[in-house]
Amino acid sequence: MPTTGFSTIEPGDALxxxxxxxxxxxxxxxxxxxxxxxxxxxSLTRQHLPxxxxxxxxxxxxxxxxxxxxxxxxxxxxxxxxxxxxxAGWKVVNDVGTATGPNTLxxxxxxxxxxxxVGVEVWADTEIVDIEWWNFGGGARAGAVARVHRxxxxxxxxxxxxxxxxxxxxxxxxxxxxxxxxxxxxxxGAVAVTVPQQGKRITIASLIRHSDAGGSxxxxxxxxxxxxxxxxxxxxxxxxxLRLRQANLSAEGIMFGSLT
Amino acid sequence: xxxxxxxxxxxxxxxxxAAGFNANLYDPANPPTSFEVINGxxxxxxRASAWKVxxxxxxxxxMADAWSTxxxxxxxxxxxxxxxxxxxSGQTGAFLPVPGACQSVYVPRAGGNVRFVASVTxxxxxxxxxxxxxxxxxxRRPAGSATFTRVPGSQQVVASGLVTSGGTPTRxxxxxxxxxxxxxxxxxSQGEYEYAxxxxxxxxxxxxxxxTANLYxxxxxxxxxxxNWNG
Numbered sequence: 001m002p003t004t005g006f007s008t009i010e011p012g013d014a015l016x017x018x019x020x021x022x023x024x025x026x027x028x029x030x031x032x033x034x035x036x037x038x039x040x041x042x043s044l045t046r047q048h049l050p051x052x053x054x055x056x057x058x059x060x061x062x063x064x065x066x067x068x069x070x071x072x073x074x075x076x077x078x079x080x081x082x083x084x085x086x087x088a089g090w091k092v093v094n095d096v097g098t099a100t101g102p103n104t105l106x107x108x109x110x111x112x113x114x115x116x117x118v119g120v121e122v123w124a125d126t127e128i129v130d131i132e133w134w135n136f137g138g139g140a141r142a143g144a145v146a147r148v149h150r151x152x153x154x155x156x157x158x159x160x161x162x163x164x165x166x167x168x169x170x171x172x173x174x175x176x177x178x179x180x181x182x183x184x185x186x187x188x189g190a191v192a193v194t195v196p197q198q199g200k201r202i203t204i205a206s207l208i209r210h211s212d213a214g215g216s217x218x219x220x221x222x223x224x225x226x227x228x229x230x231x232x233x234x235x236x237x238x239x240x241x242l243r244l245r246q247a248n249l250s251a252e253g254i255m256f257g258s259l260t
Numbered sequence: 261x262x263x264x265x266x267x268x269x270x271x272x273x274x275x276x277x278a279a280g281f282n283a284n285l286y287d288p289a290n291p292p293t294s295f296e297v298i299n300g301x302x303x304x305x306x307r308a309s310a311w312k313v314x315x316x317x318x319x320x321x322x323m324a325d326a327w328s329t330x331x332x333x334x335x336x337x338x339x340x341x342x343x344x345x346x347x348x349s350g351q352t353g354a355f356l357p358v359p360g361a362c363q364s365v366y367v368p369r370a371g372g373n374v375r376f377v378a379s380v381t382x383x384x385x386x387x388x389x390x391x392x393x394x395x396x397x398x399x400r401r402p403a404g405s406a407t408f409t410r411v412p413g414s415q416q417v418v419a420s421g422l423v424t425s426g427g428t429p430t431r432x433x434x435x436x437x438x439x440x441x442x443x444x445x446x447x448x449s450q451g452e453y454e455y456a457x458x459x460x461x462x463x464x465x466x467x468x469x470x471x472t473a474n475l476y477x478x479x480x481x482x483x484x485x486x487x488n489w490n491g
Contacts, residue, residue, distance in 0.1 A: 017273070018273075053490065246441075
């Protein structure tokens, strides 16, 4: 039932310009501040609704094309996979494969204050050109080592307010296990050989919420991180090399549940 | 701005003005100064800020919408289908739309964002090199920034070289790849938008051979092409 601030003129009341104006003012105030029960279900359209986006949406792309891919490496015992839900120890996906790179897959300036009804929707994807065990003393697959069954690339999302303190999104971790086969498509024997051209694409979609590790912070930055690791690979100078191509990351703050 | 500001405000003792009262009740030439606002002019500024809009009050499709399509058909492409404009970055005019991987989006109001996600299966008999390979490219209408090239990693050339059978380059099923990428169009204006995933094959090996047996091929299946708007 619609409600207004209008009060009727009762018998005996003075009918004057002032009394009429006060009724009109009541109507004006009611229409300018419609209460909840003045709105019927399914009645609000795009004209009546506030935007459900919060802050500033951002997207970044690293155009790592053929022959200019980013190469990440991890030597045994030096830079292992940091482990489930660990913030430090990852490399930020970037255009050269170093620890930070000159250009990282990081969006900044989001300005999204997390609440119970506000989160950050994030999409990220990149392509694994190849991942293989690596002899850092002699080049790719140089020498013979015991067969390595599990060569992993791991990816995840992290977010921050100030760019200094980062929070990990554990549910965003994605694992890729290298195919190990020879050119005929059969598994190899004593010497580990990984398929040099994996061509697999990693896609992450997630929603950062105030119940995550950072709490009710203002999210300004989101980044994609990666790690590579070979379980069971041992020996000095051995490790894993991961080559990535063409990475995208987008983030936008959205309201859900109810709009303010 | 349909918050009403009445312009005629006499006080007790004033001589009533019929024109003034009429203007307060109905002034279609200038709605924010009369109760004419209730005839379809009410907008988001008329909502009292004390209450939050919940889903039951929202007309479906008014705040966000989504479209998705796909096909299980095998779409086979041959190098000879494409203009062989293999001049580095100059081949952008030779791309062809992939059936089932294009979306039209209507954005009902300005300021929202559109996310386009394409997920395709690609099987290729070309190499993964600068001069010989398959490319995907996203095009957007009206023309905008959503135009970039992606190289799907599905090449069939392995360490021992090109895989052939009877002289014909072959695809290997275990190298079929699922290829997914996305694009976020930010702060779009009101109107119609089209997102078209296009394909191009460089095919230097078969540049002028036409439809012969030894053509390099790419087989594409569209898992889905999805676009969603919110704003």
